[in-house]
Amino acid sequence: LALLTFVVFQLSPVFSRRSSVAAALLLLCTVVSILGNSYFANAPAKGNFPSEFMERVPAGHFEEVLKDTELSAFRDLEGEGAFYRYSGRNLLWNAAILDGISSTQSMFSLSDAEVGNYLQSVGIPEQAAYAYFGVDDRMIASALAGVKYFTLAYDNDFEKQYVPYGFEDMGLRGSTTRQGQETAMKNPYHLYANPYALPFGYTYGSWIPEQTFRKLSLTMRQEAMLYGAVVDPDGQKILQKSGIREQPALETAGENVSLHQKEIPFQMTTSDGIQVEKENGQQVFKVKQAGESLTFTFDGLAQTETYLVVDALSVDGVGKTFWPTITSYGMIPAAEKDAKEEGRAPDAAAKETAASRVTDANKKLDKQLVYIQPRGQNFSDWHNFAVNMGYDEAPRGAITFTFDQAGTWRVKDFAVVCMTPQSLREQVPRLLQTQLKQVDLHKNPISFATGKITGEIASPGEQILTFNLPYAEGWKLKIDGKKTDLFHVNVMFMGALLQEGAHQIELTYMTPGLYPGMLISIFALVLMILCRCLRMRTGAKDQRCAKNSGTF
Secondary structure, eight states: OHHHHHHHHHTGGGGGGGHHHHHHHHHHHHHHHHHHHHHHHHOTTTTOGGGGGOOOOOTTHHHHHHHTSGGGGTTTTSOTTOOOEEEESSOOTTGGGGTTOEESOEEOTTOOHHHHHHHHHTTOOOSBTTEEOOSTTOHHHHHHTTEEEEEESSOSHHHHTTSOTTOEEEEEEEEEEEETTEEEEEEEEEEEEOTTOOOSEEEESEEEEHHHHHHSOHHHHHHHHHHSEEEOHHHHHHHTTSSOEEOOOOOSSSOOTTSOEEEEOEEEEEOTTEEEEEETTEEEEEEOSTTOEEEEEEOOOSSEEEEEEEESOEEESSOSEEOOEEEEEEOOHHHHHHHHHTTOOHHHHHHHHHHHHSSGGGEEEEEEOOEEOTTSTTOOOOOOEEEEEEEESSOEEEEEEEOSSOEEEEESEEEEEEEOSHHHHHHHHHHTSSBOEEEEOOOOTTTOOOSEEEEEEEESSOEEEEEEEEOOTTEEEEETTEEEOOEEETTTEEEEEEOSEEEEEEEEEOOTTHHHHHHHHHHHHHHHHHHHHHHHHHHHHHHHHHHHHTTO
16 A cells, blocks of 8 residues: 555656546555555454453452552542642552642653752652652651651561551551451551641742752752751842741862751772773772672661762663662671671671671562663653662661673762651641642642632741742732732752732633633634635636626
8 A cells, every 4th residue: 555655655746737537546546555554553353452451350340459559548638629739659659640639759851840850950860851740758757748648568577667667557458358247458558647737838938049959969868857847049129029038058079067967988899790990080889790789888876867979970781771789787786796896807897797798588678769771762861860778776897889781880879868757747837837728729620620729827927938839831820809929949849938917819721822822723723714815715716707708
C-alpha cells in the first residue's frame, strides 16, 4: 500500500486536469493502509496487540485491587475535602488520583517542573523529574510537604526503620472483608501519623534570599527552610519594601551553630576490584565489575538522621541508567578499640573496622540512588545527592556504596552528616502559630480537580503566607478581593505578603494562554472562512469572464 501510494503520488501530474481524482486515490490508499495496519496489529486472529494490556481476572477484581491500595489505611480518617499528603514504602503509582488525595509520588510526563527543581535542590534521590515516590523518608522534608500519613505495605522490623522521626504509630489498618460472622482486614497496612505536618497555608516571620540558600550544603538547605522562607528574586523585591526581616543567622560554610547537624569525619576503604585515582579535583573509581563497593566507617551520633552526601556524581559506562545501592550499618565500638590498641596501620585498622561493622546482623537499611547519563532517555541532569539512611536512636557506624555496573565513576567528594530533630521540634510550632483556616478546596466531585481554593486567616503582623502547593503561572491570588502577587517560596511552593489583620483568601487557577489561544483560534477560523468565501467569489467571477471571452 505504501508503494501504491508513492506511485499514485508520482503520477499525480498526469491527473493535473483532474486533481480531484489524484486526491481521491491518495485518500483511498491512506485509509486502506491505516485500516490494514490496524487489522494485522490488533485483530484477535492476527497480532492481537490489545491482549497485552488485558489481565484475565474475575469481574470486579480491579475494583477490589483499587480498594486495597495504601489509601485504605487512612481514607476514612479525614473529612471529605480535607487537605493532607501521604507517603510511604512500596507505593502504587498514581493511586491517589482515583480518590483525589494528595501524595508525594507521581508519574506523569507533564509533571510540574517545580517539583523536580525542589528535589534536586535538596539532593533527594529520585528516578526522574517526572517520576518520583517521596521525599527520601526525611523528617524535615516530610513536614514541609505536609505529609500527614506514612504507610508500610510490609509490617516487619526492617521496614519500620524507614519511618521518619516523629511519626506516631497508629497500628494496622486497611479495607475489611467478611469471613463468616467476623470482619477481618484484607491486606492491612501499618499506618503512622505525623504531628509535624504543615497545613495547606502557614506563615513565616523571616525570609532567606534564594542566592544565599544556594550557597548552603544540601543538608543545610532543608533545615534552613524551617527558619525562614526561601524567596526568589521577585519575592525579594516585594519583601524588601515590607517590615519582614531577612534571616541573618545562616552561614554558608563550616559548622553552623544555628543548624542542628554535624559533618562526621570518616575513613573510606575499597573492595579489591576498584582502582582509585585523582583527576581534576575529582575522585575517580575504575570499577572492574558489578558488586564492588566503597565502605565509609565513622562514629555516628545517636538520635539523628544520618546522610551520605554524594557531590558531582558522573559515570562512564556501557549502560545509560545506574542504580548503586547504599546500605547503612550500626556501630560496634569494641572492634575498633581492639584494632587501635593492637597498633595496626591506619589502613589495616580501617579495613578491620569495616569488616566488623559491615555484617548482615548489623545491617540497618538500604536505598538505591539513580543516576542517568546524558544520553539516557530520562536524563534530568541530577548529579548531587544527599541520601537519608534513616533516623536511629543508636549511632550509625558504617555505610557502603555498592556499584551495580562496571565503569568509570567520578565523584567530587563524599560526606557523612548527622542531623538531630531539634530544629523540627522547635520551628514547626512557630510556623503553625498562624495558619489558613476554613480551607475549602472546591474539588469537582467527579474528577477531584479544582480551580479555586478559599480560606480565612488572621495575622498578628506582616508575614509571608506560604501555600503547600507547587508554584504554577496559572494561579492567581486575591486577599480580601484585591489581587496580590505570588512568588516562589522554598523553591517549589507559592507564597505572598500578608498584612496584619483578618483576611479572606482566594486562589483561582486558569491555564496560562487559554484565553489568548481561544481568541487566536476564533480569529483564524473567521479569517479562513472569509478567505474561502473570497476565493469562491473570485472563482465564480473568473468563470463568468471565461464565458464572456468565448463569445468573440
